[in-house]
Amino acid sequence: MSKERTPFTFTRYASIVKKEIIQIKKDPGSLAIAIVLPVMLLFLLGYAVSSEVDNIEMVVWDQNQTAESRSLVQSFENSNYFLHSANAQSYREVERMLDRGEVSMALIIPRTYSNDLLRDTGAVQILIDGSDPTISKTALSNSKLIVQNMSVQIQAEQLNQLGAGGGAQPLKADSRVLYNPTMExxxxxxxxxxxxxxxxxxxxxxxxxxxxxxxxxxxxxxxxxxxxxxxxxxxxxxxxxxxxxxxxxxxxxxxxxxxxxxxxxxxxxxxxxxxxxxxxxxxxxxxxxxxxxxxxxxxxxxxxxxxxxxxxxxxxxxxxxxxxxxxxxxxxxxxxxxxxxxxxxxxxxxxxxxxxxxxxxxxxxxxxxxxxxxxxxxxxxx
Structure with a gap:
């Protein structure tokens, strides 16, 4: 004996819809979350999710305090990858700021920097917080590029002034990645x-x-x-x-x-x-x-x-x-x-x-x- 099937009716369908709407009205909290949460996540993801890293906070310990050293610092600031957020007066202060995560990179300019440039032996030290591989890789590659471009610029200026050049690069960077050297x-x-x-x-x-x-x-x-x-x-x-x-x-x-x-x-x-x-x-x-x-x-x-x-x-x-x-x-x-x-x-x-x-x-x-x-x-x- 086959079971008699009840035909679909719009009236019963409408009553179920009405009943569910009443249930939803009784739970406005869940409804608010369902409406607000997607919009909130869209704004958060839209602004927060980015594969580009810029404004890396940097501390500078400039022991030279000359026009040449200030020009180097300025080249880092102009790159838009680094934000010169602090100055240090000692190596211990640099370490402390890196330890606390106040900065992600340190630029250390030696006392003999300007004189070393004339002898093509100029060098600066760059310390990078390697705990975040994304930031550290960006900081390492861009800092090396900035120093290299600065070296080419200095070499061109020496060539124009002295009429000689083509020797060793006048400026080099001694880069070290701290805490996570392999950037795993x-x-x-x-x-x-x-x-x-x-x-x-x-x-x-x-x-x-x-x-x-x-x-x-x-x-x-x-x-x-x-x-x-x-x-x-x-x-x-x-x-x-x-x-x-x-x-x-x-x-x-x-x-x-x-x-x-x-x-x-x-x-x-x-x-x-x-x-x-x-x-x-x-x-x-x-x-x-x-x-x-x-x-x-x-x-x-x-x-x-x-x-x-x-x-x-x-x-x-x-x-x-x-x-x-x-x-x-x-x-x-x-x-x-x-x-x-x-x-x-x-x-x-x-x-x-x-x-x-x-x-x-x-x-x-x-x-x-x-x-x-x-x-x-x-x-x-x-």
């Missing part, structure tokens, strides 16, 4: 992947925690108990700290053993600062959980945080070429500072003395997010 991309990417993976795992786990309580109806049971908001938030955070620490140690061991990425700095400091970042991300996830009305909305909000983090934190694309406003937006993302910590400890071997500002920013984010979470949770209870 793996050494740059693996530490950043640790940070990104840690953020995604913890954020997604915690973003669903309070929402799950709401959907299961167990939130009402917690509300009638004498548990305070702070106690509930900390109670929710604690198990995930253990999960996050296990995830971090797992990916760290994999990075060291399988990928062979060395840690040049302090391992205890790396673990402590990673735990600080975990707490920051946990607080962010709990805040998302207090804002979201259901798990779908929590997932949308979590991805609205994760995607800009990948683009603006310096995970893939260097932050230096980005417009200033985009760089400022990246400054509101905790992952930005954690990546600087990871790459600083992994590649440069620097300590808390150089990473204090990034650490302070993570502490500030943690306090603000925890306070905002507790206040938001109190509002939900009321």
């Amino acid at each position: 991309v793996m050494n740059f990417n693996i530490p950043a992947l640790i940070g990104l993976i840690l953020q995604e795992v913890i954020l997604l786990l915690t973003a669903f925690s309070l929402v799950r309580e709401k959907e299961r109806g167990t939130m009402e049971q917690l509300i009638v108990t004498p548990i305070k908001p702070g106690e509930l938030i900390l109670g929710k955070l604690t198990p995930y700290v253990g999960i996050g620490l296990f995830s971090f140690l797992l990916v760290l061991v994999t990075a060291l053993t399988w990928f062979g990425v060395p840690v040049k700095g302090s391992m205890p400091l790396l673990i402590v600062l990673s735990m600080l970042f975990m707490v920051t991300t946990l607080a962010m996830g709990i805040l998302v959980s207090t804002l979201a009305k259901n798990q779908l909305q929590a997932m949308h909000m979590a991805f609205a945080i994760i995607l800009p983090s990948v683009i603006l934190s310096g995970f893939v694309f260097p932050r230096e070429p980005m417009p200033l406003i985009i760089q400022m937006l990246g400054g509101f993302i905790p992952l930005t500072y954690y990546l600087e910590i990871l790459r600083g400890i992994f590649l440069k071997g620097i300590g808390l003395q150089e990473l204090w500002s990034q650490t302070l920013m993570l502490v500030g984010f943690t306090v603000l997010l925890c306070v905002a979470t507790i206040l938001r949770f109190k509002k939900n209870l009321e």
